[in-house]
Amino acid sequence: MPRPVPENCDEALPDCQNCFKSGRTCVRSREPPIKYIIHTINPELQKCLFNAQQNATDGRSISEQDLNKVRLSVSRSPAVALEDLPIVTLFRHYIDVLAPWYDLNDAQNMFGTIVPVRAILPGNAILFKALIAFSACHMNRTAQDLAQLGSVYHASCVEELLAALNDVSLDHHEDYLAATCLLRSYEILNGDMRRHQNHLLGAYSFATNRPIDLTIRGLAQTGTWNYLREEITVALESRRSVRFSTGFHFVPELVMADQWANAITFILAKTINLCFSDASNESMDERNNLWQALAAELASWRHGLPITFQPFSTASRPGNVFPSIWLLRPWHGKFIHFKSLNRADLCLIVAAEQYCSVIEILLELSRPCSTETSLRPPAIDRSRETIVQHVLKICGLAYTNDNIPARVNAFGPLAFCGRYLREATHRN
Incomplete structure (x- = not known):
């Protein structure tokens, strides 16, 4: 059967003109x-x-x-x-x-x-x-x-x-x-x-x-x-770009825990677009500058994280072949103010940390090659090891913490990073 065509798609390539005029990514999928x-x-x-x-x-x-x-x-x-x-x-x-x-x-x-x-x-x-x-x-x-x-x-x-x-x-x-x-x-x-x-x-x-x-x-x-x-x-x-308006802008007031989570969500969306969007109309310098800007945003987000986002233990969980990363578990649904906080919301932190690791992987995969040394085997090995470590962290967060909403949200990160697992025990 022929594939259905959305009403607002004229099937022009690479993007339908209606999507182009609206500044949106064409949604057709093959x-x-x-x-x-x-x-x-x-x-x-x-x-x-x-x-x-x-x-x-x-x-x-x-x-x-x-x-x-x-x-x-x-x-x-x-x-x-x-x-x-x-x-x-x-x-x-x-x-x-x-x-x-x-x-x-x-x-x-x-x-x-x-x-x-x-x-x-x-x-x-x-x-x-x-x-x-x-x-x-x-x-x-x-x-x-x-x-x-x-x-x-x-x-x-x-x-x-x-x-x-x-x-x-x-x-x-x-x-x-x-x-x-x-x-x-x-x-x-x-x-x-x-x-x-x-x-x-x-x-x-x-x-x-x-x-x-x-x-x-x-x-x-x-x-x-x-x-x-x-x-x-x-x-x-x-492995496609995220569709959101160029006018989408978010400057969080990083006081509440959900604002930290939303901030890393926005950074991830922009990083996905750096990696999977059509770059034919961008110069190498433009992409390098965007890469540097996103890396700086991630570093700033990570640097400002409250201590409540840190794991309280890495004790191995029985049956878990991935790194065990234990996060604080409070009641769900309370307002969380970091000036008076000694516990944070588990599912929110799991999702935020997984998104952070996905960004690290994407930035490593799209790292600008500015010198010949970046193409030498030691640099390539370090890059691969960095990716694997973040993949293991994503899986470890999912398997260590039993919160259902966080596991549901982990589907995207797990589906993306599974291909980078080396060991058979991890893949199985």
Whole structure:
């Protein structure tokens, strides 16, 4: 079958003209889709989850009566739909299990507190349907017969979202941005990592075409950072640039822990673009200057880190073939002020440290070759060793610390750096 073409793509090469005029990266992909693998250290559970994922889209059918009930449910208001136990269960599953994924770098837990409240408000069915669709898709990995329900809610949400985009006022801009993040997660879990990326493109449009003040806190800001992390995940796996507006600018006030995490997220996005963007229109001096600027930003970020970001132990964890890196584990979701802090948020720190190591790898891979000595075997060996050490650190952080949101966020870094593992014990 011919590949689907986005409505805003005219297929011109190398970039469609609509993307070129908007200053955006063309989103077409010639890569086949891959599967999103859920990790667990329990081999039997890993096998169970993998088999469930393989069978998730095998076309399991439900009875016509049950299908009609699902269609009736999706046509109702959130308040009425929540009178059905399956929908209540999915709504609760989102709050308890999935929302923390999105609140990874958010001290206010917007996706766990504000999104559920907004989702059940009258006239906000798009956000509610995106939430239920994603929750059903995730629960379908361990429960049966939820794929059809998730698909129906997903299709209805997409239809309403596309219709809403014709409204230039976009009164629910924050809610639609949050919904596109949830829809993108639905697509990732369904194995649509490279091929279509339809709703990641939708989040991209929301995040780049409307001004969002990142110096304040709110659902729009949280949605923007979630969009950027989802973009980074896909960009690292697909080895392509990150799509964000040239006007995207972030100067953090490095007092709160989530600001440190957002700062390194932004540096990583820019570093990915240095490595994977088309450099044909840039001079060698321009690229070298950009490399130096990013290296300086990373050094500044690392130099200013509070001591709470440092591991408290490297004691070997049984069964872990990677370096064990133990980080502080407090309660999740508290505001963290470093002037009075003696503990920091585990999942946030794990993600930030992994992003930092990915930047180190990318900078090493793209290091300017200014002299002949940089091409000599000792320099090459040092470069390889640096890369391997950071890869082992990324894996060690993922395997030592059990925080689920941090492990979910680690998918992009792990997918990117796995190719640099040398030892069979590490690769296995």
